[in-house]
Amino acid sequence: MCIFASNVKHLYNVIMEQSIKERIASLRGLLSENNFSAFIIPSTDPHLSEYVASHWKSREWISGFSGSAGTVVVTLEKAGLWTDSRYFLQAADQLEGSGITLFKDGLPETPSIIEWLTSEMAVGSTLGIDGKMFSVSDVEEMKNVLSKKNIAVETSLDPFESIWIDRPLMPQDPAFIYETQYSGVSCLDKIAQIRQKMEKVDVESLLISNLDEIAWALNLRGRDVKCNPFVVSYLLITDKKTIYFIAPEKLTADVSEYLSTQQVEVRGYDEINSALNELTASSLLINPARTNYDVFSAVNPSCKIVRGSSPIALLKAVRNEAEIAGIHAAMIRDGVAMVKFLRWLEMAVPTGHETELTIDEKLHEFRAAQDLYMGESFDTIAGYKEHGAIVHYSATPESCSVLKPEGFLLLDSGAQYLDGTTDITRTIALGSLTEEEKIDYTLVLKGHIAIATCKFPYGTRGAQIDVLARHALWQRGMNYLHGTGHGVGHFLSVHEGPQSIRLNEVPVLLVPGMVTSNEPGVYKGGRHGIRIENLTLVCKDVETEFGEFYRFETLTLCPICTKGIIKSLLSDTEINWLNYYHQVVFERLSPTLNAEEIAWLREKTLAI
Structure with a gap:
C-alpha cells in the first residue's frame, strides 16, 4: 500500500x-x-x-x-x-x-x-x-x-x-455535431435506413432510449457521461417524423440548425411521457429489455406496442468503410502512445517512485498528446501483483501499490478519438516472475492467439468460439468468469452489443464489419491477474463449397510482453502468429517514433 x-x-x-x-x-x-x-x-x-x-x-x-x-x-x-x-x-x-x-x-x-x-x-x-x-x-x-x-x-x-440532499444536477453540457467524415453516413441517410428496417417489421414508430443508439443515429455526441460521448435524451422515429427529446439548454445554435437540416424536430427532455401519451401512430416498436417501465407505461393505450430489438443495434455494429479507416488510424496513434508509455514505464519502475495511480496519469499524458484525442474510453485499470486479480480494480490513494521490478502489472486502458474507440490490456512483467506466473501467462496467450487465428463459417455466434480462448486454461483446471469479447463502439461506448464472445448464448451472428475485443484472462486472489486484450475486426476470409468463411483481423497495435512466455508451451502456429503480429506492430508504428523509441520497439518485437 x-x-x-x-x-x-x-x-x-x-x-x-x-x-x-x-x-x-x-x-x-x-x-x-x-x-x-x-x-x-x-x-x-x-x-x-x-x-x-x-x-x-x-x-x-x-x-x-x-x-x-x-x-x-x-x-x-x-x-x-x-x-x-x-x-x-x-x-x-x-x-x-x-x-x-x-x-x-x-x-x-x-x-x-x-x-x-x-x-x-x-x-x-x-x-x-x-x-x-x-x-x-x-x-x-x-x-x-x-x-x-x-x-x-x-x-x-x-x-x-x-x-439525497446534495444530489448532483442532471448533466448540462451542450451536444456537438459528429462530422460525416468520421461517421461515414449522414443522419438523414441513417434515419432512412432505420425506417426501411421499421417497414420490414411493419411498425409505424420506434422509441429509442439507448444513448449510444441515439448518438449514432443523429451523428451527435456529448459529455454527459464520463468516458462515454453521449447526450441524455430520447428519440422517437415515426414513418413521417423524427422527434428528439433533449433539455433545451444543451442545444447550441449550430446544433439546432444542424438538426433542422436533418429534418429532426426538437422537444424538451421531460416531454417524452406526454408525447408518448399523445402518440397517434398505430404501432410502436420498443425493446422491452432496453426501455424503462415508466416511459413504457406512458404510451397511448390505443397504440399497439410491438416488442423487439431496435434495428439500430445491428446497423451500428457493422462498420462502414470510413469507420474502418478511422479505427485503423486511431489504433496507430494509440499504439504510439502505448509504446511511449511502456518505454517510460520500463525506465521509471526501478526508481521506486511510481504507483498504480501515477502511471495512469503518465499514460493519460501520452494519449492526450495524440491528434483527435477526446478522453479515456473508461477508467484505467492498473493492478499490480495481487491487485491484478481484481478484474475491475480501481486504484485509490489509500489502496495504490508502489511498483517494484518484480511480478506482473495488469494494465487495461483505452481512449476516445474522434475516429475511433480503443480498448487494450497488457500484462507486463516488471521484473522476475515465478514459474506459476509464467505458466498462467502463457496459457492466457494461447487462448488469445486461438481467437485471433480462428476461422469460422457464416452463421457462427460468439458462444460457439468462446471455448477456444479457454481450452488451454481448462486443461489445467483454470477458468475466468467474464466474457472473452465484447463489441466496441465508434467514438461511442467501449462496451457495445449486440455481438459478443462469451460462454452464454447470445443469438447474434458474427459478421464482417463488427469490432470485438479478444481478452481471455486468469485471476488468482492474493497472487496475480493476467489478461491480454486486442480489438479485432470480423473480415471475409474465403468462400468454399461449404459457404462463406470469416476471420478476425487484429486491430490493436502494441507489443505483447514476451518476458512471461514459456516458449515450449506454444505450438509453431502460435509462435508464428506472435512473431507476425510483432512484425506488423513494428512496421506500422515505427514511422511515427523517434530513434530511441524505434530501437526500444525493435527489441520488444523481436521474433521469439
Missing part, C-alpha cells in the same frame, strides 16, 4: 460506516412512510446505461460501493448488494462495516434478488422501485413472480429526490 494507507483506510472506513448507515436509515424512514417493506436500487439511469452520470449514481451513494455493476436491496431490517465476479474483492472491501451483506452473483449458492426478497418480505407487503430505473422486462417479471407470493410492486417512488 501507499504511505500511511492503512491508517487512512481505517479513518475512511469509520467515516463511511457512519455515513452509509445514516443514508440507509433515511431510506428506511421513507419506506415506512410509504408502507414499503423493501426497495431495490440498481446501477443504471432512465436509459438503462452501463455507465451513468453522477446524478443517477444512487446505488453508489447509498452503499459506498463504486463498481460499475451491482444492485442494492434495502428492507426495513436488512440490506444486501448483488454484484458479479469482477467486483467480489472490491465490494467486500468497500462494504466493510456498512451493514450491507455482499451477495456474490452467479455462484450456485447465491440466491437471486427476488428469491431473497420472497424469503424476507411478508405476504401482502409492498416492494418499491423507481420505474425509470428498470426495464419493462424486469418489472413485468418481478411483478409476475412476486404476485404469486401476494407481494405488490410499486414503481412510482424516487426516494433520492428527497433523501
Whole structure:
C-alpha cells in the first residue's frame, strides 16, 4: 500500500460506516412512510446505461460501493448488494462495516434478488422501485413472480429526490455535431435506413432510449457521461417524423440548425411521457429489455406496442468503410502512445517512485498528446501483483501499490478519438516472475492467439468460439468468469452489443464489419491477474463449397510482453502468429517514433 494507507483506510472506513448507515436509515424512514417493506436500487439511469452520470449514481451513494455493476436491496431490517465476479474483492472491501451483506452473483449458492426478497418480505407487503430505473422486462417479471407470493410492486417512488440532499444536477453540457467524415453516413441517410428496417417489421414508430443508439443515429455526441460521448435524451422515429427529446439548454445554435437540416424536430427532455401519451401512430416498436417501465407505461393505450430489438443495434455494429479507416488510424496513434508509455514505464519502475495511480496519469499524458484525442474510453485499470486479480480494480490513494521490478502489472486502458474507440490490456512483467506466473501467462496467450487465428463459417455466434480462448486454461483446471469479447463502439461506448464472445448464448451472428475485443484472462486472489486484450475486426476470409468463411483481423497495435512466455508451451502456429503480429506492430508504428523509441520497439518485437 501507499504511505500511511492503512491508517487512512481505517479513518475512511469509520467515516463511511457512519455515513452509509445514516443514508440507509433515511431510506428506511421513507419506506415506512410509504408502507414499503423493501426497495431495490440498481446501477443504471432512465436509459438503462452501463455507465451513468453522477446524478443517477444512487446505488453508489447509498452503499459506498463504486463498481460499475451491482444492485442494492434495502428492507426495513436488512440490506444486501448483488454484484458479479469482477467486483467480489472490491465490494467486500468497500462494504466493510456498512451493514450491507455482499451477495456474490452467479455462484450456485447465491440466491437471486427476488428469491431473497420472497424469503424476507411478508405476504401482502409492498416492494418499491423507481420505474425509470428498470426495464419493462424486469418489472413485468418481478411483478409476475412476486404476485404469486401476494407481494405488490410499486414503481412510482424516487426516494433520492428527497433523501439525497446534495444530489448532483442532471448533466448540462451542450451536444456537438459528429462530422460525416468520421461517421461515414449522414443522419438523414441513417434515419432512412432505420425506417426501411421499421417497414420490414411493419411498425409505424420506434422509441429509442439507448444513448449510444441515439448518438449514432443523429451523428451527435456529448459529455454527459464520463468516458462515454453521449447526450441524455430520447428519440422517437415515426414513418413521417423524427422527434428528439433533449433539455433545451444543451442545444447550441449550430446544433439546432444542424438538426433542422436533418429534418429532426426538437422537444424538451421531460416531454417524452406526454408525447408518448399523445402518440397517434398505430404501432410502436420498443425493446422491452432496453426501455424503462415508466416511459413504457406512458404510451397511448390505443397504440399497439410491438416488442423487439431496435434495428439500430445491428446497423451500428457493422462498420462502414470510413469507420474502418478511422479505427485503423486511431489504433496507430494509440499504439504510439502505448509504446511511449511502456518505454517510460520500463525506465521509471526501478526508481521506486511510481504507483498504480501515477502511471495512469503518465499514460493519460501520452494519449492526450495524440491528434483527435477526446478522453479515456473508461477508467484505467492498473493492478499490480495481487491487485491484478481484481478484474475491475480501481486504484485509490489509500489502496495504490508502489511498483517494484518484480511480478506482473495488469494494465487495461483505452481512449476516445474522434475516429475511433480503443480498448487494450497488457500484462507486463516488471521484473522476475515465478514459474506459476509464467505458466498462467502463457496459457492466457494461447487462448488469445486461438481467437485471433480462428476461422469460422457464416452463421457462427460468439458462444460457439468462446471455448477456444479457454481450452488451454481448462486443461489445467483454470477458468475466468467474464466474457472473452465484447463489441466496441465508434467514438461511442467501449462496451457495445449486440455481438459478443462469451460462454452464454447470445443469438447474434458474427459478421464482417463488427469490432470485438479478444481478452481471455486468469485471476488468482492474493497472487496475480493476467489478461491480454486486442480489438479485432470480423473480415471475409474465403468462400468454399461449404459457404462463406470469416476471420478476425487484429486491430490493436502494441507489443505483447514476451518476458512471461514459456516458449515450449506454444505450438509453431502460435509462435508464428506472435512473431507476425510483432512484425506488423513494428512496421506500422515505427514511422511515427523517434530513434530511441524505434530501437526500444525493435527489441520488444523481436521474433521469439
